[in-house]
Amino acid sequence: xSEYLSSEERQNNILSLLLRQGRLSxxxxxxxxxxxxxxxxxxxxxxxxxxxxxxVHGGALPVKQARxxxxxxxxxxxxxxxxxxxxxxxxxxxxxxxxxxxASGTTTLEVARHLRARQNLTVITNSLPVxxxxxxxxxxxxxxxxxxxxQSELSFVGHIAEQAIAELRADxxxxxxxxxxxxxxxxxxxxxxxxxxxxxxxxxxxxILVADHxxxxxxxxxxxxxxxxxxxxxxxxxxxxxxxAALREMGIAVTVA
Numbered sequence: 531x532s533e534y535l536s537s538e539e540r541q542n543n544i545l546s547l548l549l550r551q552g553r554l555s556x557x558x559x560x561x562x563x564x565x566x567x568x569x570x571x572x573x574x575x576x577x578x579x580x581x582x583x584x585x586v587h588g589g590a591l592p593v594k595q596a597r598x599x600x601x602x603x604x605x606x607x608x609x610x611x612x613x614x615x616x617x618x619x620x621x622x623x624x625x626x627x628x629x630x631x632x633a634s635g636t637t638t639l640e641v642a643r644h645l646r647a648r649q650n651l652t653v654i655t656n657s658l659p660v661x662x663x664x665x666x667x668x669x670x671x672x673x674x675x676x677x678x679x680x681q682s683e684l685s686f687v688g689h690i691a692e693q694a695i696a697e698l699r700a701d702x703x704x705x706x707x708x709x710x711x712x713x714x715x716x717x718x719x720x721x722x723x724x725x726x727x728x729x730x731x732x733x734x735x736x737x738i739l740v741a742d743h744x745x746x747x748x749x750x751x752x753x754x755x756x757x758x759x760x761x762x763x764x765x766x767x768x769x770x771x772x773x774x775a776a777l778r779e780m781g782i783a784v785t786v787a
Contacts, residue, residue, distance in 0.1 A: 703734030
């Protein structure tokens with residue numbers, strides 16, 4: 531089949547097959563297109579360079595454009611049980627006596643809910659729902675970051691927030707993400723918040739990413755940070771095993787809740 535196709539035509543056919551199947555191995559490309567393993571790998575590398583596929587060990591996964599992010603209150607019921615388990619597992623990584631930055635989002639909010647009974651904990655946050663969840667608790671010292679309120683996310687962002695964040699340090703940063711790709715890193719669909727997220731990432735000795743399976747193999751327009759910026763991922767059991775294996779190979783700890 532391959533001998534009658536140009537490399538571009540073959541790569542387009544490989545991409546079509548990948549999109550139909552959801553994942554594709556080098557061995558399947560060799561068998562389907564009657565090419566060598568080296569050619570199959572070159573085709574996948576070429577497609578990866580174009581941002582059309584995500585390379586994983588032995589093959590590739592499709593790269594999908596993430597949906598526009600719905601308002602926080604609307605998203606709160608999506609993947610509800612997965613987020614609860616992720617929140618509980620991430621909270622277990624926090625020790626009493628630590629200082630923790632909890633960023634905005636529905637999954638990070640679940641982390642905050644599982645920290646309510648902690649003692650001698652300092653929590654910094656730019657999330658209004660997290661502030662409301664932890665306010666007034668005797669065992670938690672709460673530091674709220676102000677700034678421009680992003681109405682849909684109920685989070686404080688912008689220059690004022692970034693200036694305040696730069697003055698602080700945390701033992702752990704717990705962050706959510708709109709889209710995650712091994713090739714493209716952490717991405718967002720809201721450009722003004724990316725600088726705030728980058729400021730948050732800089733202040734933690736350890737960065738814990740909390741994300742359910744729907745966030746993976748997707749890309750949004752605004753780049754936030756490379757995959758290497760995180761130290762620990764907490765996710766659910768439906769996240770593709772190839773992604774988890776690749777992260778572990780990079781030295782990133784993975785907890786499946």
